[in-house]
Amino acid sequence: MKIHFIAIGGSAMHNLALALFQKGYVITGSDDTIFEPSKSRLDNCGLLPQEFGWFPDKITTDLDAVILGMHAKPDNVELLKAQELGLKIYSYPEFLYEQSKDKTRVVIGGSHGKTTITSMILHVLNYHEIEVDYMVGAQLDGFDTMVHLTASNEFIVLEGDEYLSSPIDMRPKFHLYKPNIALLSGIAWDHINVFPTFENYVEQFSIFTNSLTDGGIMVYNEEDETLKNVVESSQNPIKKYPYTTPTYKIVDGVTYIDTFEGQLPLEIFGEHNLQNLAGAKWICQHMGVGEEEFYEAIASFKGASKRLEKITENKSTVVFKDFAHSPSKVEATTIAVKNQYNERQLLACLELHTYSSLNADFLKEYEGALDKADVAVVFYSPHSVEIKKLEKVTEQQIKEAFNREDLIIYTNPTDFKEFLFKQNFENTALLLMSSGNYGGLDFNKFKELI
Structure with a gap:
C-alpha cells in the first residue's frame, strides 16, 4: 500500500x-x-x-x-x-481500527493513567516474550517505536485517548476502536476546549462503554464514583470486572504490595500507580498471563517516560519529572511523592501549559491540588495564554484558585530557573510537573547539581 x-x-x-x-x-x-x-x-x-x-x-x-x-x-x-x-482519508484512530479489525482489540482509557497502564501491560507481555501489536503514548524501554503492527499477532493493545480524532472528525479517538477488552481508570474533567461541561465529558465515557463488542470485557476502577456509575449503569451486554487499590506499605522509600506469595517490592509508587497496576493485572489475566507471571514481571517496571520519571537521586535528594497537568493528576502525583518521601521537604513545581489549565473558568478545579507540597510553585507564560487566544489570567486569580496564600508564581522562564537552581536541595524531593518544559528548562542539569 x-x-x-x-x-x-x-x-x-x-x-x-x-x-x-x-x-x-x-x-x-x-x-x-x-x-x-x-x-x-x-x-x-x-x-x-x-x-x-x-x-x-x-x-x-x-x-x-x-x-x-x-x-x-x-x-x-x-x-x-x-x-x-x-x-480515502483516515484519521489516526480510524486507520488503527482498519489495521486491527481481525484482532482482539484491548483498549485502555480514562482521564489519567492510560499511558502507564498500557506501558505496564506491554512490559509484562514483553517480559514473557508474548508478541502483540500495540499503540502507546510514550517511548518505552525495550520497544523501538510507540506503534507496532503486524499481520500475524492475535492481540492489539491500544491507548484510548478521549481527544478528537482529526480536524475533520470531531469524535473522540477511543470511540472508534470497538474494543473486545477495555479498561477505564477514572474520570476527571479535562479538554474543556472540546468538552465545555463535566456532563458532556462524562458522556464520552458512556459512549465508549457502550461501544464494546457484545460479550466484551470492561475492567474499571470502582473507587472512582463517577466511573463506577457510568459502567454499572450501562445496559451493554458486557462482563464487568472492578478493581481497587492493592494493600501496600512503604518501608525506607520502597513500596511493597501484598500478593498471594507475600510482599512484593516495586520500582513504582503512589496510590494512583498501584491502582494502575491492579487494572493492568486484570487485563493481563484476560490476555492469558497468570497472576504469578504478572507479579514476576511487574516487579521490574520502572514507569513510562515522563510519568513520575526519576531524573536523578542521591542520599538526601531526589528529582522527578511528571507529565501531570490536570488537577486530579497534579494532586495524585503530589500526594504520592510526599507519602513516599515523607521525611523530606517536597518542592512541587507545576507549569500551567494546556488550554484547560490556562482557562480562567477552569482554574478553580485546581483548589487543593498542591496542598501536600511544603513549597509550591506555579509557572505559566502569559505569552502562551495569548497564543491560545484565552482570556488573560492574573497571579491573584491563580493564588485564589489553588487556595494557597504562600503559592510562589513565576511568569518569566529565566526568573523561574534562577529560583530553582538557587535552592538548597538537601533533604528534598523536587517534583517538576508539566506537559511542556517551563520555557526551556534543561532537566538534565539536575544530574550535575545533585
Whole structure:
C-alpha cells in the first residue's frame, strides 16, 4: 500500500509512519515543522520530507490512503486536494481500527493513567516474550517505536485517548476502536476546549462503554464514583470486572504490595500507580498471563517516560519529572511523592501549559491540588495564554484558585530557573510537573547539581 501522512511529524503520527514502513508500506508525508526526536527518526528511515510545508502535488490518484493528523487544519491544501480526488482519508484512530479489525482489540482509557497502564501491560507481555501489536503514548524501554503492527499477532493493545480524532472528525479517538477488552481508570474533567461541561465529558465515557463488542470485557476502577456509575449503569451486554487499590506499605522509600506469595517490592509508587497496576493485572489475566507471571514481571517496571520519571537521586535528594497537568493528576502525583518521601521537604513545581489549565473558568478545579507540597510553585507564560487566544489570567486569580496564600508564581522562564537552581536541595524531593518544559528548562542539569 502507498500511504501519505498529512502532518507526519507528530509524536503519534511519525510512530505510525515508522510502523507501516517496517511493515513494508510505501510512505510519504508532509508537515510545516518537525521537532526532535521525530525528525531524526523519520530521517533514519528516509521518510523525512525534503522540505517543510504543504504541497498539493504530493496528493495523487495512486495513493491507497491519506492519514490526517490533528496538527493539520481543515483548509490544508493537501487535504483539500485529497478530498477533490476522492481519496480515502483516515484519521489516526480510524486507520488503527482498519489495521486491527481481525484482532482482539484491548483498549485502555480514562482521564489519567492510560499511558502507564498500557506501558505496564506491554512490559509484562514483553517480559514473557508474548508478541502483540500495540499503540502507546510514550517511548518505552525495550520497544523501538510507540506503534507496532503486524499481520500475524492475535492481540492489539491500544491507548484510548478521549481527544478528537482529526480536524475533520470531531469524535473522540477511543470511540472508534470497538474494543473486545477495555479498561477505564477514572474520570476527571479535562479538554474543556472540546468538552465545555463535566456532563458532556462524562458522556464520552458512556459512549465508549457502550461501544464494546457484545460479550466484551470492561475492567474499571470502582473507587472512582463517577466511573463506577457510568459502567454499572450501562445496559451493554458486557462482563464487568472492578478493581481497587492493592494493600501496600512503604518501608525506607520502597513500596511493597501484598500478593498471594507475600510482599512484593516495586520500582513504582503512589496510590494512583498501584491502582494502575491492579487494572493492568486484570487485563493481563484476560490476555492469558497468570497472576504469578504478572507479579514476576511487574516487579521490574520502572514507569513510562515522563510519568513520575526519576531524573536523578542521591542520599538526601531526589528529582522527578511528571507529565501531570490536570488537577486530579497534579494532586495524585503530589500526594504520592510526599507519602513516599515523607521525611523530606517536597518542592512541587507545576507549569500551567494546556488550554484547560490556562482557562480562567477552569482554574478553580485546581483548589487543593498542591496542598501536600511544603513549597509550591506555579509557572505559566502569559505569552502562551495569548497564543491560545484565552482570556488573560492574573497571579491573584491563580493564588485564589489553588487556595494557597504562600503559592510562589513565576511568569518569566529565566526568573523561574534562577529560583530553582538557587535552592538548597538537601533533604528534598523536587517534583517538576508539566506537559511542556517551563520555557526551556534543561532537566538534565539536575544530574550535575545533585
